[in-house]
Amino acid sequence: MLNMEKRWCPALTVLLSSIICITLSTVISSNGAVMASQQFTAMFAFGDSLTDPGNNNYLNSLAKANYVPYGIDFYQGPSGRFCNGRTIIDYLGDLLELPLLPAYANPFATGRNILKGVNYASAAAGILAETGQNLGQRFNLNDQILNFESTLNQLRNQMNQQELSQYLSQSLVVMTLGSNDYINNYLQPSFYSTSSTYKPNDYANLVINHYSRQILAIHNLGLRKFFLAGVGPLGCIPSQLATGLAPPGKCVSYVNDIVSMFNTRLRSLVDQLNAQYPGSIFVYGNTYGAFNDVLDNANAYGFRVKDRGCCGIGKNKGQITCLPFSVPCINRNQHVFWDAFHPTQAVNQILARKAYNGPPSDCYPVNVQKMAQM
Template structure:
């Protein structure tokens, strides 16, 4: 990282965290990433990556689809609850104006990855570079509302969560037997390339004013119902190659977070090992109150993991009994388990500390 960046980091540390007399209001929340955290941005795009028809949203307050790839709330929504606020609005929503800007914004878009060529089959999605541009645009709107100085404080004291990487494997590297990326890179080479590109994204978030950044690793890709069905797992055993890919990615991501914090001189980034968190209830579903961690609640075919969740799909009666909602995404109940780990998990899952610890150290605006 360049010397100007390090100097900027040191100066900003004093500006952001040096005063304990700042009045306390609700902490803003900013979300970047993919379908695990998209709160409905894709509803406003001409894309096939959509969750705007039932039974998506069947357990939401309105019992109607919201654009979330969930039966109800997703990980970002549950995190908003824990921060004491309402679910953060999608940035493309017409309601994202006025005082709603003070709560933060959700820039995530289903189908995106770290790489621009990930998700091209979904057509019009908000790639991560555009999500960062929208973050800049958001700050201009916020400055017009509260002034530049206050806008900087809202962003720097807010919490940022980013979830990327899974699509770069399942919707890119492993999408077809001989994808362009799989011909270009061996798996270890591809993971290293992804991590280098992700590092640039994380640095950009910091340079745009983010100071509390939760970086969610990728879950056990080989265990999702879609992959169990695609690879025709007879006993529900997770695919070892995809599991290896996820583990490699998460280990290198934790290294990047460690390096960035050392270069900055304080803890700004936290790495969440989502693989470990998901594997806890996938391996022992009964201990978490699930009857299965293999079959999706909504779908068709083997493990209910074939195709999309639609009105024609087989739908389970009790979503709380299932770890997976559709072929790729967790149920709301599973999302709540993940967020609890974000907040209070051990160093095995949260590096260098859990979210509750760092939030307690850093005041709100």
């Protein structure tokens, strides 16, 4: 008689085990998105011209970059990014295996196109509502929060409440603001009187107090993972060097000193928020230190020019920014600065990597890669 005893085939056992493991380790939401392999479900970016992907294209603003030579190294050409190519957000998205985030104001930023995140950044925007008013319309941070609420309403139509809560809690928030509150506000007394009203310490406190409330407003909407970038060494950008207030080869120390006051308070705010909101994570991105590292070790990073723009007019190519159809430098990857205010995409890529997997001196208390695991 034939042996009817049940026997397992080793090859079949391996196959079934593999299928079970894949099934258990992969979670698919009702909208069809595979969740398990992702570091974050989405990324939501709030910011200014350092990360604006083209929102100001749709506003009545003097702060626009939707013309050549902007975007000369970007596959879409002049998209509205204030750079020769990609921004920090673009490169960080690459590291997180996320697609380019749509600009909130883009008509195509709707439906499934927003499931991986949205970029709300707007050139000339600040933490304070009045910052950048001299340049016309912009989405200040208060506006950007309202715009996120509009996105949230769209997401509610695509997920149930439980799915949405999980989606938001595993999303990344990146906030890069504060520069304009100095460049287009405190350092521009002809446009706004704050600089004659507040001492530097008082002004830093004012801005941080506003920022704290705005961060918590976003947190209250369900987001839980925040990367808060500090302000870079503004005293070293070509527009400040062009003022002649710094010795040759040096930065404007006064400007860097007052920016450092803001950064010190932002780092302290991160400690405070992490203590008050267990289950959430707030990270301070030391943009000031990371950018200074590039400037101090320019040759090691492959840069040959660090005191003037690749594109612009006047002293240090920092008195007038890139004019339409102007011809930029050829060796763009060897320039730290693209124009009077913004870094080249080569620097943006370095800063994104430092944010993603940098040491505590770059990202405190953890980097973005570790945030994804929390």
